[in-house]
Amino acid sequence: MTKTRKAPHLTLPGLITSLALMATPFFSFADDHHENGPAPVHGIAMHGELKYPEGFSHFDYVNPEAPKGGTLKLSVVSNGFDSFNPFVIRGVAAAGVSTYVYDTLMESSSDEPFSEYGLIAESVEFPEDRRYVIFNLREEARFQDGTPITAKDVEFSHRILTTEGHPFYRNYYADVSKVTVEDSHRIRFDFGDTENRELPLILGQMPILPAHYWEEREFARNGLDIPVGSGPYRIGSFDAGRSVTYELVEDYWAKDLPVRVGRFNFQRIQYEYYNDDTVALEAFKAGNFDFRQETSAKNWATAYTGRRFEDGRIVREAIPHQRPSGMQGFIFNTRKPVFSDPKVRQALAYGFDFQWANRNLFFDQYTRTNSYFENSELASSGLPQGPELDILERFRDQLNPEVFTREYTPPDTSDSRSMRDNLRAAMELLNEAGYSILGGKMVHEESGKQLSFEVLLFQKSFERVVLPFTRNLERLGIDVTVRLVDSNQYIQRVRSFDFDMITQVLPQSDSPGNEQREYWHSSTADVSGSRNFMGVNDPVVDQLVDMVIQAPDREQLVHRVRALDRVLLHSHYVIPHWHLTKDRVAYWNHLQRPEVTPKNGIDLNNWWINR
Template structure:
C-alpha cells in the first residue's frame, strides 16, 4: 500500500515460518455449535468458519509480519495503472485445483462475479466498485475500477478462487452438505459428519509445495474440527484427550482449571502468544434500529451501568485490560484528550453531527470496583432522565407515555462465559429500574437473527487489523442499516464515519492514513454503540507438547491462520 514490501523477490520463506519443519501429525481443535453447509461463501446455512481460510486460496497472500503487503500466490505477477485505477494479474502456469485441473482465467472471472452478485454480502461491496473484469491473455486478467480507491488493487487479489465447472447446473447460493467444494489450497475435506466434525487432510499433490510463500507452512497431515453443544463439554473433551489443542479466552480459567493429569505429566503444555494488533471491539452491541437505543444518552447510561471493574474482578481476577476504543493497543488508536492536528482537521467539518466526546475526548466510565457502582448508577439515571425516562414509585423505569424500558439480550445456547457476564449486568440494571431478560437460541436461529438484525442487544466481536480499509464500509457503512448480512449490527448511520473511511482509502501516505483511522476511532467510540469489555494482550493456547510453532512470532501474533498454518508436530 505504501512503499515496498519487506520481502524481496528472492525470499526463501515467510519470516514467521520454519522452512525445516517436519511434515506429519495432526491437530484437533473444538468449536461450540454445529454446521449444515460446507460452502463458506454464501449467506445461507452454518459453516465451520475455518473453511473460508483453510480450504481456499486467492490470487495474492498475506504476510502477517507486515500490514498492507501482499505476495503472489495463485498469481505470479501483478501490475497496476499509474493511479491504481486498474490492476492486472497473471496466473502461475502450475496453479491447480485439488482435482488436478488447472486454474484458469475463466475460473477467476466466474468466482469474482458469482461472489459479488449471489455470494455472501461481504463480497458485494468490492464487486460494485469494479467497472470491468476481462481476460487480457492466456493467463492474465484485468480489473478496472469505477472509483478512486488505492486499496482496491490489493484487496481485489484476496478473493477465494473456485472451480467454475463444479457448480454448473447447481444452485451455488443454496449449497449445503451435498457438495464438497473443490479448492486450490493445501488442505481438502477428507471426511465429515453433519454437526459433529470436519477432517481436513493435507493434499500430497498440492500444486504450491515449492513456493517460498508456502515453505514451512501447512505441515500437519490432518486438521480436525470437533463440534460440541457447549464450552464445558468442549473443555472436558480436551482434558480427556479427544482434542489436542484448546484456545482459552478466560484468564481466570487459564490460571485455575488447567490442573489435570495430562498437563501435570507434561503431555500437554500452555503457550502464551503475544501480539501487536488492535484490540478491535468486543462487548455487547445495542441495535439502534430499535428506537429504544436510538438516543446516545440511553446508550451512555447503559454503559455507565455496566460495572466493568467489578465484573472483571469476578470473572477474570481483574487481570484483563479494558478495551478503550476500536483500535486501542495500536498506533491506529485515538489519543486521549481533545482531537489535535490532522485528526481535528478531518473531524471539524462534521462537528454538528458528532456526538459529545468525538472532538473533546472520550473514555469509558470507570467505577470504584464495588458492586453497588453508586457513582455511575447516579450518572446513568441522570442521562436517562435527560432522554425522557424516569423511575416510578414501583421502581420501574418508564417514559412519559408510561412505557417500560425493557429489552432482551440475545445469546447462543451453551455460551457460558457470556451468560455469566450478562447475569451480573442484568442484576445491576435493576438498580435503575430496567428489568431486562436473556433470550437463548440455537446457532441457526442466532446466525439468522444477527444477519437480519432481529435483536435488541447481543454479544459482539469485531477484530481489527493494522491495515484497515474497505472492509470498514461493511462494518460501519450506511448500507448496513437496512441491508442484511453486513457487520454493522449496531446500525451506524454516520456520514462522518464514511468520510473517514474514504480518507483512509485515499491517504497519500502513512501519516494521513493513521490520522484518518484515529478520527474514525473517535467517531465510533463516542457513538457508544457497544458496551466494551476486555481484551487479551496475549492468546492462551493449551496443546499437546508435540505441537510446535516458530520462535519468531508475527506482529499479528495468534491471528487467523497462525494455528495451524505454521505449526508442526514432532515426537
C-alpha cells in the first residue's frame, strides 16, 4: 500500500494500536465557523511547498485528452473473494473495491513525496502547528445513489472505521481527540498531545462511507451485498469468488476535477481470478486479459516470447521508477521461542545464498536489499554520523554495539567468500546462542531440542527459492520444513501469527509516518491482523517510530528514518531478499499510457484504450 495511498492496499493489511489508544473520540456539533483562523487552501504538503498551484488543471503525468471507453481485463492469482467490504478484518475483499468504489477527502499526487489536493474536500484549513484540521466539503459531492456527501458522513466514516473497522484504522487515526461537525459541509478534527504533522494528510486519505446506507446494516458482516460508494466506479456484476466487474459511473460527480482529469478512463474494469500463476500467464498471452505486471525473473527472461510479442500485439517494457523499494525477505516470527534470540536469526541469514539465486534463478536481474527503505535517501548506509549518530547515542546502552561499529550488510558469497565460509560463521553464532551439533543435529544444550522451524508459503513458484536455503541449513543439522497452503489459508494464518517464517514484502513510501506503527510498534505486536509480522517489541524502536512520526521537517525525517532503519537491521528481524528499480509489465497494444511516468511508477488508472 507508496504514499499515494498509505491506507492498506496489500494482501495482508493491518495496523493495530494498544487498547489505551482505542478509545472512541468525543464527537460534538457547533453552530458557527471559527473566525480569524487559517485561510482555506487547495492542498497540503507533508514538508515544503506544493508542486501544483491553486487552479491547476490536471496532474503532469496524465493525458487530459485520454478517451473514455472500453473494458480493461485484469487477472488476480488467488483463491477468490467473499466480501465487498475492504474495511473490516473479516473475509477476503474483492480486488479493486477500495480503489474504485470509494472516494477520499483528498487525493495524493504521484510525483511528490507526500502531497494531497482536494477531492471530496474543496479546501482544507490548518494552523502552523497542525494541531487541528478543517475540511470544507464540495457542495456537488455525491454518493452513487445521488445522496449528497455531508460532514455527518465524514464523521460517521471516522467513527465506524475506528470502532468496527479493521484494526488498522484505530491506530492510523488514534491521535484524533475530537471531531466537530461545524455545518453540513464543514468538519473539524482536533488532535491530542502530539507533534504529528502527518495527521491532516492521513485524514485526507479516509474513505468516505454513506451513513444512510449503513443505518440498518451490520458493518462487519457486509459479505457480497453491493455497497453504495462515492467513487468513479460501481460494482456492475460478479461471479462470487471468480470474477468482478466495475462499471464507470456515467454521472460521476468528480470527473472534471483537476485530480480526476485524465484518470479512470475505462468504461469497465473486469477482474478474473486464477488459482495458478502459470495458467494466468498463458491466459494473458492468449488474450484473455490485457495487462500483466511480472514478478518472476524467470518468466520475464523466458516466457514473454512468440509471434504476438514479435509483431507488437503484446508490448513488453521494463519501466523505471523512483519509489522506495521497501523490504522483501524471509521474516522471522520472534514470538516463537525458536527465533527469540537475535544470534539465531543472524546465524540463519548465512544460509541464504543470494548470489547463487540471482545467477541461477533470476538471470542476474536483481540487486540485494540492504535497507528497509531501499532505493531512497531514507536508507541508512556506512556508519552513523552527524544528526543520525546524535539520535542513536541517546539509546546506546540499549542497542546492539554493532549499530555503531559495523555497517549492516546481509551475508553473501561474493568475492572469495563461499557458502562453506558462511555456514562456518553461522555455526559460531549458534554456538554462542547455546546450540551445538549432537548426532548430526543442531541441538540446544539446555533443552535438548533440535533447532527446527517451518516456512509457510502460498506461491508454489517460490519453492525454488526456499528449498536451496533449507538445504544449506540442513547441512548445519537444522530441520526446516516448507508448507504450501492456499492464499486464503495463508492470509488467515498470517493474521493470527500462526507461522514460524514467511516470505513477505514490507513496502515503504518516500514520506514515512503513522504507518510505521503498523510494522514495528510494540502496541501492534500481539493483536490479530497487525502487519507487525515479526513481533517487534522494543522500547527503543517505539521511541524512534514516534520520532519519525513527529519529524518537523524533511531533513529531520531523513535522519530519524535512517536511525530507525539501522536499529531494525541490526536486530535481524528479516533475511533480506532483493529489489528491482523497474516495473516489468506486458500489455496488449490497444492499451495506451501517458508519456510521463511519475516517480512512483506506473498507474493503470491513468491509461486508456486506443480505439
